[in-house]
Amino acid sequence: MGKLTGAEIFIESLYHEKVETIFGYPGGAVLPIYNVLYDAKFEHIMPHHEQGGIHAADGYARSTGKVGVCIATSGPGGTNLVTGLATAYMDSVPIVAFTGQVPRSMLGTDAFQEADITGITTPITKHNYLVQDVKDLGRIIKEAFHIASTGRPGPVLIDIPKDVLLEKCEFLYPKELNLPGYSPNYNGHSMQIKEAAKAINEAQKPVIYSGGGVIISGASDYLRQLAKKGSIPVTTTLTGLGAFDERDDLSLGMLGMHGTTEANLAVSNADLLIAIGSRFDDRVTGKLEKFAAEAKVIHIDIDPAEVGKRVEIDIPIVGDVRRILEKLNPLVEDRSREDWSKQIDNWRKLDDTEVIEKKKLSPKQIIENISDLTQGDALITTEVGQHQMWSAQFYQYTKPRSFMTSGGLGTMGYGFPAAIGVQVGNKDKNVFALAGDGSFQMNSQELATVAKNKLPINIIIFNNGYLGMVRQWQEMFYERRYSSVCLKKQDDCPPGCSSPGDHCPIMIPDFVKLAGAYGIKAKRVSKKEDVRSALEWAINSPEPILLDFIIEEEENVFPMVPPGGSLDKMVLKGDVE
Amino acid sequence: MKHTVSVLVANESGVLARIASLFSRRGFNIESLSVGKTQDDHISRITIVVEGDNKVLEQLTKQLNKLIVVHKISDLTNEEVVSRGLALIKVTATAATRSEIMQIVDIFRGKIVDVSSNSIMVEITGTEEKVNAIEDLLRPFGIKELVRTGKIAMARGRK
Numbered sequence: 001m002g003k004l005t006g007a008e009i010f011i012e013s014l015y016h017e018k019v020e021t022i023f024g025y026p027g028g029a030v031l032p033i034y035n036v037l038y039d040a041k042f043e044h045i046m047p048h049h050e051q052g053g054i055h056a057a058d059g060y061a062r063s064t065g066k067v068g069v070c071i072a073t074s075g076p077g078g079t080n081l082v083t084g085l086a087t088a089y090m091d092s093v094p095i096v097a098f099t100g101q102v103p104r105s106m107l108g109t110d111a112f113q114e115a116d117i118t119g120i121t122t123p124i125t126k127h128n129y130l131v132q133d134v135k136d137l138g139r140i141i142k143e144a145f146h147i148a149s150t151g152r153p154g155p156v157l158i159d160i161p162k163d164v165l166l167e168k169c170e171f172l173y174p175k176e177l178n179l180p181g182y183s184p185n186y187n188g189h190s191m192q193i194k195e196a197a198k199a200i201n202e203a204q205k206p207v208i209y210s211g212g213g214v215i216i217s218g219a220s221d222y223l224r225q226l227a228k229k230g231s232i233p234v235t236t237t238l239t240g241l242g243a244f245d246e247r248d249d250l251s252l253g254m255l256g257m258h259g260t261t262e263a264n265l266a267v268s269n270a271d272l273l274i275a276i277g278s279r280f281d282d283r284v285t286g287k288l289e290k291f292a293a294e295a296k297v298i299h300i301d302i303d304p305a306e307v308g309k310r311v312e313i314d315i316p317i318v319g320d321v322r323r324i325l326e327k328l329n330p331l332v333e334d335r336s337r338e339d340w341s342k343q344i345d346n347w348r349k350l351d352d353t354e355v356i357e358k359k360k361l362s363p364k365q366i367i368e369n370i371s372d373l374t375q376g377d378a379l380i381t382t383e384v385g386q387h388q389m390w391s392a393q394f395y396q397y398t399k400p401r402s403f404m405t406s407g408g409l410g411t412m413g414y415g416f417p418a419a420i421g422v423q424v425g426n427k428d429k430n431v432f433a434l435a436g437d438g439s440f441q442m443n444s445q446e447l448a449t450v451a452k453n454k455l456p457i458n459i460i461i462f463n464n465g466y467l468g469m470v471r472q473w474q475e476m477f478y479e480r481r482y483s484s485v486c487l488k489k490q491d492d493c494p495p496g497c498s499s500p501g502d503h504c505p506i507m508i509p510d511f512v513k514l515a516g517a518y519g520i521k522a523k524r525v526s527k528k529e530d531v532r533s534a535l536e537w538a539i540n541s542p543e544p545i546l547l548d549f550i551i552e553e554e555e556n557v558f559p560m561v562p563p564g565g566s567l568d569k570m571v572l573k574g575d576v577e
Numbered sequence: 578m579k580h581t582v583s584v585l586v587a588n589e590s591g592v593l594a595r596i597a598s599l600f601s602r603r604g605f606n607i608e609s610l611s612v613g614k615t616q617d618d619h620i621s622r623i624t625i626v627v628e629g630d631n632k633v634l635e636q637l638t639k640q641l642n643k644l645i646v647v648h649k650i651s652d653l654t655n656e657e658v659v660s661r662g663l664a665l666i667k668v669t670a671t672a673a674t675r676s677e678i679m680q681i682v683d684i685f686r687g688k689i690v691d692v693s694s695n696s697i698m699v700e701i702t703g704t705e706e707k708v709n710a711i712e713d714l715l716r717p718f719g720i721k722e723l724v725r726t727g728k729i730a731m732a733r734g735r736k
């Protein structure tokens with residue numbers, strides 16, 4: 001191929017990796033890349049903040065299963081990626097992030113826009129590289145894509161000094177990988193798989209606790225097969241939603257802090273817990289000693305470090321979830337478990353208390369309408385807060401890769417830019433960005449990206465005038481002392497006001513006008529009877545639409561397991577209202 | 578309990594930083610650490626002495642294994658190993674105490690590597706216990722300065 005510059009090698013390598021879409025933002029150190037991108041055949045989406053760019057790459061990756069690619073310049077460009085890398089790292093999302101760096105001769109001199117981005121990102125990436133020689137660039141890019149997308153996926157960062165991008169060398173994309181320190185174990189131990197099957201066949205009250213790993217490994221079909229065969233109820237984590245069709249009788253919905261009564265009680269009373277691609281996060285387990293206290297535990301996961309990290313495991317199986325279920329399922333006996341399912345059905349009824357009608361819109365009504373109108377076929381992203389939990393609870397998920405949310409890191413500002421990547425990767429799908437009025441403002445500049453790329457995202461604002469989730473904790477655990485959670489509060493408000501009402505100043509910003517400033521059509525919805533028609537308008541519109549739903553200010557998320565409490569001690573809506 | 582862990586890593590820049598970052602983030606307590614070359618130019622060996630129970634050691638091993646730069650980890654704690662550390666100790670020495678100090682050094686098969694009018698510098702290699710013991714015996718004379726390396730270790734025999 002003759003001699004190529006580092007920037008050209010970058011482009012050629014991305015062709016080799018079959019990259020179609022890049023989310024990138026230019027700057028001095030990456031000028032050589034942007035110069036060759038000018039002629040390249042990638043779809044290049046420019047966000048309006050690097051954080052927006054990397055969250056978009058994340059949404060693209062989660063929704064398509066491909067590696068998300070983003071570019072940022074040196075210094076502030078790189079540091080703006082930090083939250084996005086940490087978000088992707090926590091939820092095991094494959095991303096390759098490229099950053100420009102100052103020329104090699106200036107490294108370590110505090111040069112203009114120099115930041116030690118490999119040092120900064122070491123604890124929040126699966127691996128990272130500082131390219132010291134243009135001859136290494138092709139190999140490093142190949143390794144990065146491999147590392148990001150295999151084993152337990154995660155973000156990989158490649159930092160490239162500007163002079164490396166300009167230097168020339170012979171280019172041959174390596175065929176082989178040579179990574180002696182990296183060999184994920186895919187095939188579970190067959191003796192352990194037999195042990196697991198035996199435990200499943202002997203169990204009277206088994207529960208499957210399924211996590212994001214099931215989606216990542218593409219094991220949803222095998223999960224269904226396992227559940228059906230053994231009549232085993234399935235609960236999923238937040239990031240695991242969609243792995244199991246929630247319309248199925250065996251679905252228990254989500255477990256954990258805001259899980260369903262049936263999921264939390266089933267886990268608390270189970271005699272066998274089958275953890276698949278999940279990691280016993282504290283928001284899932286609550287008080288650890290009480291979590292599945294009666295149960296024998298099987299844990300299937302690709303990351304050995306997760307097995308036994310928080311909970312003692314009786315039958316650990318390290319490997320790829322799909323391959324393991326493929327081998328496990330034939331060993332599982334066909335059987336029904338009527339007593340167990342009857343007991344679970346009784347737990348389902350615990351949370352059936354009639355909701356008291358309130359003046360303003362209920363988030364439940366809005367989300368159930370979206371669910372009904374799209375029949376579980378939409379792609380949903382959320383921000384972080386109450387609306388995130390409501391989105392998890394009230395939308396009926398039917399497919400893997402249909403729910404994109406920051407589970408591990410809980411990143412406000414994730415969902416809206418992520419929706420950009422989701423829509424770019426799924427052009428013909430209905431994409432909903434379900435956003436809190438607080439979170440949305442963390443990356444609302446991406447309205448420009450949506451408008452300019454004419455991405456028909458449905459942006460749904462849950463406008464409660466509060467940082468609602470924090471307000472809920474202040475209400476429940478801090479004697480309703482609302483401190484820095486009211487989004488309407490201005491300097492002339494009475495000090496210590498904790499009661500929203502008609503006397504409040506108007507909400508800043510006006511989201512409808514904000515959308516208007518970007519040329520995006522928007523509507524404010526405050527009446528129950530307008531909810532469905534507004535949603536229909538958005539869904540049927542070929543353009544982006546923003547809907548500003550004015551919801552009840554002090555609505556809370558229930559059920560709730562108070563932090564550190566055990567899963568069987570839930571606070572229900574009926575307990576407080 | 579103390580564990581001695583031997584880690585083979587890629588010999589490239591930034592490796593130590595990755596390992597140090599992992600230890601501090603996950604709260605592992607390093608007692609000593611030593612890095613050096615091996616017979617293979619591409620590989621370095623890090624010997625780590627770490628405090629913790631078996632569960633801590635298991636997490637440490639698994640987390641270290643996740644680093645791409647880590648090739649192999651062996652726990653030498655329960656192995657038959659030869660382990661050594663080196664110390665340089667500068668001891669106050671007067672005409673009256675000099676010969677007594679030299680006797681102690683002799684018993685421990687240490688070496689006197691520098692002498693001045695009021696001090697002696699002692700070089701001692703050996704197991705941790707041996708180095709501790711001579712340090713204790715020399716302390717009453719007055720230790721002016723002391724420097725110790727981390728422990729290095731290797732399994733005995735054919736392994």
Ligand SMILES: Cc1ncc(C[n+]2csc(CCOP(=O)(O)OP(=O)(O)O)c2C)c(N)n1
Pocket residue numbers: 383384385386387388410411412413435436437438439440462464466467468469470
């Ligand atoms: C970047 C970031 N900062 C702070 C928090 C803490 N936090 C969690 S939820 C929340 C409130 C979110 O408010 P909003 O987006 O309006 O959602 P609501 O809870 O009202 O639905 C805050 C501040 C966070 N998760 N992420």
Ligand SMILES: [Mg+2]
Pocket residue numbers: 385436437438462463464465466467468
């Ligand atoms: Mg809010």
